Amino acid sequence: MSKILVIGAGGxxxxxxxxxxxxxxxxxxxxPAEQEANILNPDLLNSLLEKEKPAFVINCAAYTAVDKAEDEVELAKAVNETGAENLAHACKANSSTLxxxxxxxxxxxxxxxxxxxxxxxxxxNVYGVTKLDGEKAVEAILPEHVIIRTSWLYSEYANNFVKTMLKLGAERDELNIIADQVGTPTYAIDLANAIFDIIASDNKAYGVYHYSNEGVTSWFDFAKxxxxxxxxNVRTNPIPGSKYPTKATRPAFSxxxxxxxxxxxxxEIPYWRDSLVECIDKINKG
Structure with a gap:
Protein backbone atom coordinates (compact mmCIF):
# COMPACT_ATOMS: atom_id res chain seq x y z
CA MET A 1 0.00 0.00 0.00
CA SER A 2 1.12 3.57 -0.73
CA LYS A 3 2.52 5.73 2.06
CA ILE A 4 -0.15 7.26 4.32
CA LEU A 5 0.00 10.24 6.70
CA VAL A 6 -2.71 10.69 9.36
CA ILE A 7 -3.54 14.19 10.59
CA GLY A 8 -5.39 14.31 13.92
CA ALA A 9 -3.81 11.03 15.02
CA GLY A 10 -4.64 11.54 18.70
CA GLY A 11 -8.41 11.73 18.21
CA PRO A 32 2.56 12.57 13.74
CA ALA A 33 1.86 14.25 17.08
CA GLU A 34 -0.38 17.31 17.03
CA GLN A 35 2.51 19.75 17.45
CA GLU A 36 4.16 18.29 14.32
CA ALA A 37 0.96 18.44 12.26
CA ASN A 38 -0.90 21.57 13.36
CA ILE A 39 -3.39 22.24 10.54
CA LEU A 40 -3.46 25.93 11.48
CA ASN A 41 0.24 26.22 10.59
CA PRO A 42 0.62 26.03 6.78
CA ASP A 43 4.46 26.12 6.85
CA LEU A 44 4.61 23.26 9.34
CA LEU A 45 2.19 21.20 7.22
CA ASN A 46 4.18 21.85 4.08
CA SER A 47 7.47 20.80 5.61
CA LEU A 48 5.84 17.69 7.13
CA LEU A 49 4.46 16.60 3.73
CA GLU A 50 7.76 17.45 2.00
CA LYS A 51 9.60 15.27 4.51
CA GLU A 52 7.20 12.30 4.54
CA LYS A 53 6.08 12.41 0.86
CA PRO A 54 2.77 10.56 1.49
CA ALA A 55 0.66 9.37 -1.43
CA PHE A 56 -2.41 9.76 0.83
CA VAL A 57 -3.20 12.12 3.69
CA ILE A 58 -6.14 11.25 5.96
CA ASN A 59 -7.56 14.28 7.76
CA CYS A 60 -9.22 13.34 11.07
CA ALA A 61 -8.46 16.71 12.69
CA ALA A 62 -11.65 18.63 13.44
CA TYR A 63 -13.41 20.83 15.95
CA THR A 64 -16.30 18.55 16.96
CA ALA A 65 -17.77 20.13 20.13
CA VAL A 66 -21.14 20.81 18.51
CA ASP A 67 -22.67 22.93 21.29
CA LYS A 68 -19.48 24.81 22.21
CA ALA A 69 -19.07 25.75 18.54
CA GLU A 70 -22.11 28.05 18.88
CA ASP A 71 -19.95 30.23 21.17
CA GLU A 72 -16.49 29.42 19.78
CA VAL A 73 -17.38 30.28 16.19
CA GLU A 74 -13.94 31.57 15.20
CA LEU A 75 -12.13 28.54 16.60
CA ALA A 76 -14.52 26.08 14.91
CA LYS A 77 -14.12 28.00 11.64
CA ALA A 78 -10.32 28.06 11.97
CA VAL A 79 -10.01 24.29 12.50
CA ASN A 80 -12.79 23.01 10.24
CA GLU A 81 -12.48 25.45 7.34
CA THR A 82 -9.06 27.15 7.40
CA GLY A 83 -7.36 23.95 8.59
CA ALA A 84 -8.91 21.95 5.75
CA GLU A 85 -7.87 24.69 3.30
CA ASN A 86 -4.26 24.66 4.59
CA LEU A 87 -4.11 20.89 4.28
CA ALA A 88 -5.55 20.91 0.76
CA HIS A 89 -2.86 23.43 -0.31
CA ALA A 90 -0.11 21.29 1.27
CA CYS A 91 -1.46 18.15 -0.46
CA LYS A 92 -1.56 19.99 -3.80
CA ALA A 93 2.02 21.22 -3.41
CA ASN A 94 3.21 17.70 -2.57
CA SER A 95 1.03 15.68 -5.01
CA SER A 96 -0.84 13.87 -2.21
CA THR A 97 -4.44 12.65 -2.36
CA LEU A 98 -6.53 13.92 0.57
CA ASN A 125 -25.64 24.82 13.41
CA VAL A 126 -22.17 26.42 13.47
CA TYR A 127 -20.39 23.06 13.49
CA GLY A 128 -22.24 21.96 10.34
CA VAL A 129 -21.57 25.29 8.59
CA THR A 130 -17.82 25.13 9.31
CA LYS A 131 -17.59 21.48 8.18
CA LEU A 132 -19.41 22.30 4.93
CA ASP A 133 -17.11 25.28 4.35
CA GLY A 134 -14.16 22.91 4.89
CA GLU A 135 -15.54 20.56 2.23
CA LYS A 136 -15.93 23.47 -0.20
CA ALA A 137 -12.35 24.61 0.44
CA VAL A 138 -10.98 21.12 -0.29
CA GLU A 139 -13.07 20.84 -3.49
CA ALA A 140 -11.94 24.27 -4.71
CA ILE A 141 -8.21 23.66 -4.15
CA LEU A 142 -7.50 19.97 -4.71
CA PRO A 143 -9.12 17.77 -7.39
CA GLU A 144 -7.53 14.62 -5.84
CA HIS A 145 -9.80 14.37 -2.83
CA VAL A 146 -12.22 11.92 -1.24
CA ILE A 147 -14.58 13.59 1.24
CA ILE A 148 -16.31 11.09 3.53
CA ARG A 149 -19.34 12.28 5.48
CA THR A 150 -20.03 10.10 8.50
CA SER A 151 -22.39 10.15 11.49
CA TRP A 152 -22.70 9.36 15.21
CA LEU A 153 -19.11 8.14 15.51
CA TYR A 154 -18.18 5.97 18.51
CA SER A 155 -15.50 3.44 19.50
CA GLU A 156 -13.58 2.08 22.47
CA TYR A 157 -11.42 5.25 22.29
CA ALA A 158 -11.97 8.87 23.39
CA ASN A 159 -15.29 10.30 24.59
CA ASN A 160 -18.43 9.28 22.73
CA PHE A 161 -22.09 8.39 23.23
CA VAL A 162 -21.50 4.68 23.88
CA LYS A 163 -18.92 5.27 26.62
CA THR A 164 -21.03 8.06 28.15
CA MET A 165 -24.11 5.80 28.28
CA LEU A 166 -22.13 2.95 29.85
CA LYS A 167 -20.82 5.36 32.51
CA LEU A 168 -24.22 6.94 33.24
CA GLY A 169 -25.98 3.57 33.16
CA ALA A 170 -23.63 2.31 35.89
CA GLU A 171 -24.17 5.42 38.03
CA ARG A 172 -27.93 6.06 37.73
CA ASP A 173 -31.23 4.22 38.05
CA GLU A 174 -33.03 6.19 35.35
CA LEU A 175 -32.11 8.14 32.19
CA ASN A 176 -34.07 10.31 29.76
CA ILE A 177 -32.92 9.89 26.15
CA ILE A 178 -33.97 11.85 23.05
CA ALA A 179 -36.19 9.72 20.81
CA ASP A 180 -37.04 12.10 17.93
CA GLN A 181 -33.58 12.48 16.40
CA VAL A 182 -32.92 9.66 13.94
CA GLY A 183 -29.67 8.65 12.21
CA THR A 184 -27.11 5.86 12.07
CA PRO A 185 -24.33 5.11 14.55
CA THR A 186 -20.91 4.47 13.01
CA TYR A 187 -18.25 2.32 14.65
CA ALA A 188 -15.03 4.25 13.95
CA ILE A 189 -13.14 0.95 13.49
CA ASP A 190 -15.47 0.16 10.54
CA LEU A 191 -14.85 3.63 9.08
CA ALA A 192 -11.08 3.14 9.47
CA ASN A 193 -11.33 -0.18 7.60
CA ALA A 194 -13.36 1.49 4.84
CA ILE A 195 -10.75 4.25 4.45
CA PHE A 196 -7.95 1.69 4.05
CA ASP A 197 -10.11 -0.27 1.57
CA ILE A 198 -10.57 2.90 -0.49
CA ILE A 199 -6.81 3.54 -0.52
CA ALA A 200 -6.05 -0.09 -1.41
CA SER A 201 -8.62 -0.08 -4.25
CA ASP A 202 -6.46 2.32 -6.31
CA ASN A 203 -9.74 3.69 -7.67
CA LYS A 204 -9.32 7.39 -8.44
CA ALA A 205 -13.05 8.13 -8.19
CA TYR A 206 -12.62 11.42 -6.40
CA GLY A 207 -15.51 13.29 -4.80
CA VAL A 208 -17.94 13.21 -1.88
CA TYR A 209 -19.15 9.94 -0.30
CA HIS A 210 -21.39 8.92 2.58
CA TYR A 211 -20.34 6.28 5.10
CA SER A 212 -22.07 5.09 8.25
CA ASN A 213 -22.99 1.64 9.46
CA GLU A 214 -26.13 0.10 7.92
CA GLY A 215 -29.54 0.61 9.50
CA VAL A 216 -31.53 3.38 11.16
CA THR A 217 -32.12 4.20 14.83
CA SER A 218 -32.90 6.99 17.30
CA TRP A 219 -30.67 8.06 20.18
CA PHE A 220 -33.18 6.38 22.53
CA ASP A 221 -33.06 3.04 20.70
CA PHE A 222 -29.27 3.31 20.40
CA ALA A 223 -29.06 3.76 24.19
CA LYS A 224 -31.46 0.83 24.75
CA ASN A 233 -29.90 -2.37 34.35
CA VAL A 234 -31.17 1.20 34.00
CA ARG A 235 -34.63 2.56 33.27
CA THR A 236 -34.69 4.59 30.05
CA ASN A 237 -37.41 7.06 29.13
CA PRO A 238 -37.90 8.38 25.57
CA ILE A 239 -38.21 12.18 25.47
CA PRO A 240 -38.57 14.73 22.64
CA GLY A 241 -35.54 16.90 21.84
CA SER A 242 -37.60 19.92 22.99
CA LYS A 243 -37.41 18.52 26.56
CA TYR A 244 -33.60 18.53 26.41
CA PRO A 245 -32.67 21.85 24.82
CA THR A 246 -29.08 22.19 23.58
CA LYS A 247 -27.21 25.24 22.35
CA ALA A 248 -26.93 23.82 18.83
CA THR A 249 -29.93 22.53 16.86
CA ARG A 250 -29.50 18.96 15.58
CA PRO A 251 -30.91 17.45 12.37
CA ALA A 252 -34.08 15.45 13.13
CA PHE A 253 -33.38 12.87 10.40
CA SER A 254 -29.89 12.38 9.00
CA GLU A 268 -19.34 -4.38 2.63
CA ILE A 269 -20.80 -2.25 5.43
CA PRO A 270 -21.71 -3.89 8.77
CA TYR A 271 -25.11 -3.38 10.45
CA TRP A 272 -24.90 -0.89 13.32
CA ARG A 273 -26.02 -3.28 16.05
CA ASP A 274 -23.47 -5.96 15.07
CA SER A 275 -20.67 -3.39 15.28
CA LEU A 276 -21.98 -2.14 18.62
CA VAL A 277 -21.72 -5.69 20.04
CA GLU A 278 -18.09 -5.81 18.87
CA CYS A 279 -17.25 -2.43 20.40
CA ILE A 280 -18.84 -3.17 23.79
CA ASP A 281 -16.94 -6.46 23.87
CA LYS A 282 -13.69 -4.49 23.31
CA ILE A 283 -14.60 -2.00 26.06
CA ASN A 284 -15.38 -4.83 28.50
CA LYS A 285 -12.03 -6.44 27.76
CA GLY A 286 -10.39 -3.09 28.55
Missing part, protein backbone atom coordinates in the same frame (compact mmCIF):
# COMPACT_ATOMS: atom_id res chain seq x y z
CA UNK A 12 -10.97 8.93 18.16
CA UNK A 13 -10.74 8.11 14.44
CA UNK A 14 -6.95 8.57 14.45
CA UNK A 15 -6.63 5.96 17.22
CA UNK A 16 -8.94 3.60 15.30
CA UNK A 17 -6.82 4.02 12.15
CA UNK A 18 -3.75 3.12 14.20
CA UNK A 19 -5.44 -0.01 15.60
CA UNK A 20 -6.70 -1.13 12.18
CA UNK A 21 -3.33 -0.42 10.51
CA UNK A 22 -1.67 -2.72 13.05
CA UNK A 23 -4.30 -5.43 12.51
CA UNK A 24 -3.93 -5.23 8.75
CA UNK A 25 -0.14 -5.08 8.78
CA UNK A 26 -0.02 -1.61 7.20
CA UNK A 27 3.45 -0.36 8.08
CA UNK A 28 4.04 2.54 5.67
CA UNK A 29 1.91 4.91 7.71
CA UNK A 30 2.83 7.92 9.86
CA UNK A 31 0.90 9.24 12.88
CA UNK A 99 -9.12 11.80 2.37
CA UNK A 100 -11.09 14.33 4.37
CA UNK A 101 -13.64 13.29 7.01
CA UNK A 102 -16.86 15.32 7.22
CA UNK A 103 -20.29 14.95 8.80
CA UNK A 104 -24.04 14.35 8.32
CA UNK A 105 -24.48 17.71 10.10
CA UNK A 106 -24.00 19.49 6.76
CA UNK A 107 -27.70 18.64 6.20
CA UNK A 108 -30.80 20.30 7.61
CA UNK A 109 -32.35 16.86 8.23
CA UNK A 110 -35.97 18.02 8.17
CA UNK A 111 -37.26 15.33 5.76
CA UNK A 112 -37.59 11.58 6.23
CA UNK A 113 -35.50 10.45 3.26
CA UNK A 114 -32.09 8.88 2.69
CA UNK A 115 -29.57 11.65 2.13
CA UNK A 116 -27.54 11.41 -1.07
CA UNK A 117 -24.21 13.08 -1.73
CA UNK A 118 -25.70 15.56 -4.21
CA UNK A 119 -28.64 16.57 -1.99
CA UNK A 120 -28.59 20.23 -1.00
CA UNK A 121 -26.43 20.76 2.08
CA UNK A 122 -28.06 23.27 4.44
CA UNK A 123 -26.51 23.07 7.93
CA UNK A 124 -28.48 24.32 10.93
CA UNK A 225 -29.22 -1.35 22.57
CA UNK A 226 -26.11 -0.26 24.52
CA UNK A 227 -27.78 -1.18 27.83
CA UNK A 228 -29.18 -4.46 26.46
CA UNK A 229 -25.87 -5.64 25.00
CA UNK A 230 -23.86 -4.59 28.09
CA UNK A 231 -26.51 -6.00 30.46
CA UNK A 232 -26.78 -2.64 32.22
CA UNK A 255 -29.76 8.84 7.62
CA UNK A 256 -27.33 8.78 4.70
CA UNK A 257 -27.56 6.76 1.49
CA UNK A 258 -24.38 4.64 1.19
CA UNK A 259 -25.03 3.24 -2.32
CA UNK A 260 -22.33 5.35 -3.98
CA UNK A 261 -19.45 4.36 -1.68
CA UNK A 262 -20.50 0.67 -1.69
CA UNK A 263 -20.74 0.47 -5.47
CA UNK A 264 -17.63 2.55 -6.25
CA UNK A 265 -15.25 0.85 -3.83
CA UNK A 266 -17.01 -2.54 -3.47
CA UNK A 267 -17.44 -2.09 0.28
Missing amino acids: QLGQCLKTVAERRGISDIVF IHVSTDFVFEGNEVKLLKEDDIAKPI AIFGISET VMDKSKIKETFKL
Whole structure:
Protein backbone atom coordinates (compact mmCIF):
# COMPACT_ATOMS: atom_id res chain seq x y z
CA MET A 1 0.00 0.00 0.00
CA SER A 2 1.12 3.57 -0.73
CA LYS A 3 2.52 5.73 2.06
CA ILE A 4 -0.15 7.26 4.32
CA LEU A 5 0.00 10.24 6.70
CA VAL A 6 -2.71 10.69 9.36
CA ILE A 7 -3.54 14.19 10.59
CA GLY A 8 -5.39 14.31 13.92
CA ALA A 9 -3.81 11.03 15.02
CA GLY A 10 -4.64 11.54 18.70
CA GLY A 11 -8.41 11.73 18.21
CA GLN A 12 -10.97 8.93 18.16
CA LEU A 13 -10.74 8.11 14.44
CA GLY A 14 -6.95 8.57 14.45
CA GLN A 15 -6.63 5.96 17.22
CA CYS A 16 -8.94 3.60 15.30
CA LEU A 17 -6.82 4.02 12.15
CA LYS A 18 -3.75 3.12 14.20
CA THR A 19 -5.44 -0.01 15.60
CA VAL A 20 -6.70 -1.13 12.18
CA ALA A 21 -3.33 -0.42 10.51
CA GLU A 22 -1.67 -2.72 13.05
CA ARG A 23 -4.30 -5.43 12.51
CA ARG A 24 -3.93 -5.23 8.75
CA GLY A 25 -0.14 -5.08 8.78
CA ILE A 26 -0.02 -1.61 7.20
CA SER A 27 3.45 -0.36 8.08
CA ASP A 28 4.04 2.54 5.67
CA ILE A 29 1.91 4.91 7.71
CA VAL A 30 2.83 7.92 9.86
CA PHE A 31 0.90 9.24 12.88
CA PRO A 32 2.56 12.57 13.74
CA ALA A 33 1.86 14.25 17.08
CA GLU A 34 -0.38 17.31 17.03
CA GLN A 35 2.51 19.75 17.45
CA GLU A 36 4.16 18.29 14.32
CA ALA A 37 0.96 18.44 12.26
CA ASN A 38 -0.90 21.57 13.36
CA ILE A 39 -3.39 22.24 10.54
CA LEU A 40 -3.46 25.93 11.48
CA ASN A 41 0.24 26.22 10.59
CA PRO A 42 0.62 26.03 6.78
CA ASP A 43 4.46 26.12 6.85
CA LEU A 44 4.61 23.26 9.34
CA LEU A 45 2.19 21.20 7.22
CA ASN A 46 4.18 21.85 4.08
CA SER A 47 7.47 20.80 5.61
CA LEU A 48 5.84 17.69 7.13
CA LEU A 49 4.46 16.60 3.73
CA GLU A 50 7.76 17.45 2.00
CA LYS A 51 9.60 15.27 4.51
CA GLU A 52 7.20 12.30 4.54
CA LYS A 53 6.08 12.41 0.86
CA PRO A 54 2.77 10.56 1.49
CA ALA A 55 0.66 9.37 -1.43
CA PHE A 56 -2.41 9.76 0.83
CA VAL A 57 -3.20 12.12 3.69
CA ILE A 58 -6.14 11.25 5.96
CA ASN A 59 -7.56 14.28 7.76
CA CYS A 60 -9.22 13.34 11.07
CA ALA A 61 -8.46 16.71 12.69
CA ALA A 62 -11.65 18.63 13.44
CA TYR A 63 -13.41 20.83 15.95
CA THR A 64 -16.30 18.55 16.96
CA ALA A 65 -17.77 20.13 20.13
CA VAL A 66 -21.14 20.81 18.51
CA ASP A 67 -22.67 22.93 21.29
CA LYS A 68 -19.48 24.81 22.21
CA ALA A 69 -19.07 25.75 18.54
CA GLU A 70 -22.11 28.05 18.88
CA ASP A 71 -19.95 30.23 21.17
CA GLU A 72 -16.49 29.42 19.78
CA VAL A 73 -17.38 30.28 16.19
CA GLU A 74 -13.94 31.57 15.20
CA LEU A 75 -12.13 28.54 16.60
CA ALA A 76 -14.52 26.08 14.91
CA LYS A 77 -14.12 28.00 11.64
CA ALA A 78 -10.32 28.06 11.97
CA VAL A 79 -10.01 24.29 12.50
CA ASN A 80 -12.79 23.01 10.24
CA GLU A 81 -12.48 25.45 7.34
CA THR A 82 -9.06 27.15 7.40
CA GLY A 83 -7.36 23.95 8.59
CA ALA A 84 -8.91 21.95 5.75
CA GLU A 85 -7.87 24.69 3.30
CA ASN A 86 -4.26 24.66 4.59
CA LEU A 87 -4.11 20.89 4.28
CA ALA A 88 -5.55 20.91 0.76
CA HIS A 89 -2.86 23.43 -0.31
CA ALA A 90 -0.11 21.29 1.27
CA CYS A 91 -1.46 18.15 -0.46
CA LYS A 92 -1.56 19.99 -3.80
CA ALA A 93 2.02 21.22 -3.41
CA ASN A 94 3.21 17.70 -2.57
CA SER A 95 1.03 15.68 -5.01
CA SER A 96 -0.84 13.87 -2.21
CA THR A 97 -4.44 12.65 -2.36
CA LEU A 98 -6.53 13.92 0.57
CA ILE A 99 -9.12 11.80 2.37
CA HIS A 100 -11.09 14.33 4.37
CA VAL A 101 -13.64 13.29 7.01
CA SER A 102 -16.86 15.32 7.22
CA THR A 103 -20.29 14.95 8.80
CA ASP A 104 -24.04 14.35 8.32
CA PHE A 105 -24.48 17.71 10.10
CA VAL A 106 -24.00 19.49 6.76
CA PHE A 107 -27.70 18.64 6.20
CA GLU A 108 -30.80 20.30 7.61
CA GLY A 109 -32.35 16.86 8.23
CA ASN A 110 -35.97 18.02 8.17
CA GLU A 111 -37.26 15.33 5.76
CA VAL A 112 -37.59 11.58 6.23
CA LYS A 113 -35.50 10.45 3.26
CA LEU A 114 -32.09 8.88 2.69
CA LEU A 115 -29.57 11.65 2.13
CA LYS A 116 -27.54 11.41 -1.07
CA GLU A 117 -24.21 13.08 -1.73
CA ASP A 118 -25.70 15.56 -4.21
CA ASP A 119 -28.64 16.57 -1.99
CA ILE A 120 -28.59 20.23 -1.00
CA ALA A 121 -26.43 20.76 2.08
CA LYS A 122 -28.06 23.27 4.44
CA PRO A 123 -26.51 23.07 7.93
CA ILE A 124 -28.48 24.32 10.93
CA ASN A 125 -25.64 24.82 13.41
CA VAL A 126 -22.17 26.42 13.47
CA TYR A 127 -20.39 23.06 13.49
CA GLY A 128 -22.24 21.96 10.34
CA VAL A 129 -21.57 25.29 8.59
CA THR A 130 -17.82 25.13 9.31
CA LYS A 131 -17.59 21.48 8.18
CA LEU A 132 -19.41 22.30 4.93
CA ASP A 133 -17.11 25.28 4.35
CA GLY A 134 -14.16 22.91 4.89
CA GLU A 135 -15.54 20.56 2.23
CA LYS A 136 -15.93 23.47 -0.20
CA ALA A 137 -12.35 24.61 0.44
CA VAL A 138 -10.98 21.12 -0.29
CA GLU A 139 -13.07 20.84 -3.49
CA ALA A 140 -11.94 24.27 -4.71
CA ILE A 141 -8.21 23.66 -4.15
CA LEU A 142 -7.50 19.97 -4.71
CA PRO A 143 -9.12 17.77 -7.39
CA GLU A 144 -7.53 14.62 -5.84
CA HIS A 145 -9.80 14.37 -2.83
CA VAL A 146 -12.22 11.92 -1.24
CA ILE A 147 -14.58 13.59 1.24
CA ILE A 148 -16.31 11.09 3.53
CA ARG A 149 -19.34 12.28 5.48
CA THR A 150 -20.03 10.10 8.50
CA SER A 151 -22.39 10.15 11.49
CA TRP A 152 -22.70 9.36 15.21
CA LEU A 153 -19.11 8.14 15.51
CA TYR A 154 -18.18 5.97 18.51
CA SER A 155 -15.50 3.44 19.50
CA GLU A 156 -13.58 2.08 22.47
CA TYR A 157 -11.42 5.25 22.29
CA ALA A 158 -11.97 8.87 23.39
CA ASN A 159 -15.29 10.30 24.59
CA ASN A 160 -18.43 9.28 22.73
CA PHE A 161 -22.09 8.39 23.23
CA VAL A 162 -21.50 4.68 23.88
CA LYS A 163 -18.92 5.27 26.62
CA THR A 164 -21.03 8.06 28.15
CA MET A 165 -24.11 5.80 28.28
CA LEU A 166 -22.13 2.95 29.85
CA LYS A 167 -20.82 5.36 32.51
CA LEU A 168 -24.22 6.94 33.24
CA GLY A 169 -25.98 3.57 33.16
CA ALA A 170 -23.63 2.31 35.89
CA GLU A 171 -24.17 5.42 38.03
CA ARG A 172 -27.93 6.06 37.73
CA ASP A 173 -31.23 4.22 38.05
CA GLU A 174 -33.03 6.19 35.35
CA LEU A 175 -32.11 8.14 32.19
CA ASN A 176 -34.07 10.31 29.76
CA ILE A 177 -32.92 9.89 26.15
CA ILE A 178 -33.97 11.85 23.05
CA ALA A 179 -36.19 9.72 20.81
CA ASP A 180 -37.04 12.10 17.93
CA GLN A 181 -33.58 12.48 16.40
CA VAL A 182 -32.92 9.66 13.94
CA GLY A 183 -29.67 8.65 12.21
CA THR A 184 -27.11 5.86 12.07
CA PRO A 185 -24.33 5.11 14.55
CA THR A 186 -20.91 4.47 13.01
CA TYR A 187 -18.25 2.32 14.65
CA ALA A 188 -15.03 4.25 13.95
CA ILE A 189 -13.14 0.95 13.49
CA ASP A 190 -15.47 0.16 10.54
CA LEU A 191 -14.85 3.63 9.08
CA ALA A 192 -11.08 3.14 9.47
CA ASN A 193 -11.33 -0.18 7.60
CA ALA A 194 -13.36 1.49 4.84
CA ILE A 195 -10.75 4.25 4.45
CA PHE A 196 -7.95 1.69 4.05
CA ASP A 197 -10.11 -0.27 1.57
CA ILE A 198 -10.57 2.90 -0.49
CA ILE A 199 -6.81 3.54 -0.52
CA ALA A 200 -6.05 -0.09 -1.41
CA SER A 201 -8.62 -0.08 -4.25
CA ASP A 202 -6.46 2.32 -6.31
CA ASN A 203 -9.74 3.69 -7.67
CA LYS A 204 -9.32 7.39 -8.44
CA ALA A 205 -13.05 8.13 -8.19
CA TYR A 206 -12.62 11.42 -6.40
CA GLY A 207 -15.51 13.29 -4.80
CA VAL A 208 -17.94 13.21 -1.88
CA TYR A 209 -19.15 9.94 -0.30
CA HIS A 210 -21.39 8.92 2.58
CA TYR A 211 -20.34 6.28 5.10
CA SER A 212 -22.07 5.09 8.25
CA ASN A 213 -22.99 1.64 9.46
CA GLU A 214 -26.13 0.10 7.92
CA GLY A 215 -29.54 0.61 9.50
CA VAL A 216 -31.53 3.38 11.16
CA THR A 217 -32.12 4.20 14.83
CA SER A 218 -32.90 6.99 17.30
CA TRP A 219 -30.67 8.06 20.18
CA PHE A 220 -33.18 6.38 22.53
CA ASP A 221 -33.06 3.04 20.70
CA PHE A 222 -29.27 3.31 20.40
CA ALA A 223 -29.06 3.76 24.19
CA LYS A 224 -31.46 0.83 24.75
CA ALA A 225 -29.22 -1.35 22.57
CA ILE A 226 -26.11 -0.26 24.52
CA PHE A 227 -27.78 -1.18 27.83
CA GLY A 228 -29.18 -4.46 26.46
CA ILE A 229 -25.87 -5.64 25.00
CA SER A 230 -23.86 -4.59 28.09
CA GLU A 231 -26.51 -6.00 30.46
CA THR A 232 -26.78 -2.64 32.22
CA ASN A 233 -29.90 -2.37 34.35
CA VAL A 234 -31.17 1.20 34.00
CA ARG A 235 -34.63 2.56 33.27
CA THR A 236 -34.69 4.59 30.05
CA ASN A 237 -37.41 7.06 29.13
CA PRO A 238 -37.90 8.38 25.57
CA ILE A 239 -38.21 12.18 25.47
CA PRO A 240 -38.57 14.73 22.64
CA GLY A 241 -35.54 16.90 21.84
CA SER A 242 -37.60 19.92 22.99
CA LYS A 243 -37.41 18.52 26.56
CA TYR A 244 -33.60 18.53 26.41
CA PRO A 245 -32.67 21.85 24.82
CA THR A 246 -29.08 22.19 23.58
CA LYS A 247 -27.21 25.24 22.35
CA ALA A 248 -26.93 23.82 18.83
CA THR A 249 -29.93 22.53 16.86
CA ARG A 250 -29.50 18.96 15.58
CA PRO A 251 -30.91 17.45 12.37
CA ALA A 252 -34.08 15.45 13.13
CA PHE A 253 -33.38 12.87 10.40
CA SER A 254 -29.89 12.38 9.00
CA VAL A 255 -29.76 8.84 7.62
CA MET A 256 -27.33 8.78 4.70
CA ASP A 257 -27.56 6.76 1.49
CA LYS A 258 -24.38 4.64 1.19
CA SER A 259 -25.03 3.24 -2.32
CA LYS A 260 -22.33 5.35 -3.98
CA ILE A 261 -19.45 4.36 -1.68
CA LYS A 262 -20.50 0.67 -1.69
CA GLU A 263 -20.74 0.47 -5.47
CA THR A 264 -17.63 2.55 -6.25
CA PHE A 265 -15.25 0.85 -3.83
CA LYS A 266 -17.01 -2.54 -3.47
CA LEU A 267 -17.44 -2.09 0.28
CA GLU A 268 -19.34 -4.38 2.63
CA ILE A 269 -20.80 -2.25 5.43
CA PRO A 270 -21.71 -3.89 8.77
CA TYR A 271 -25.11 -3.38 10.45
CA TRP A 272 -24.90 -0.89 13.32
CA ARG A 273 -26.02 -3.28 16.05
CA ASP A 274 -23.47 -5.96 15.07
CA SER A 275 -20.67 -3.39 15.28
CA LEU A 276 -21.98 -2.14 18.62
CA VAL A 277 -21.72 -5.69 20.04
CA GLU A 278 -18.09 -5.81 18.87
CA CYS A 279 -17.25 -2.43 20.40
CA ILE A 280 -18.84 -3.17 23.79
CA ASP A 281 -16.94 -6.46 23.87
CA LYS A 282 -13.69 -4.49 23.31
CA ILE A 283 -14.60 -2.00 26.06
CA ASN A 284 -15.38 -4.83 28.50
CA LYS A 285 -12.03 -6.44 27.76
CA GLY A 286 -10.39 -3.09 28.55
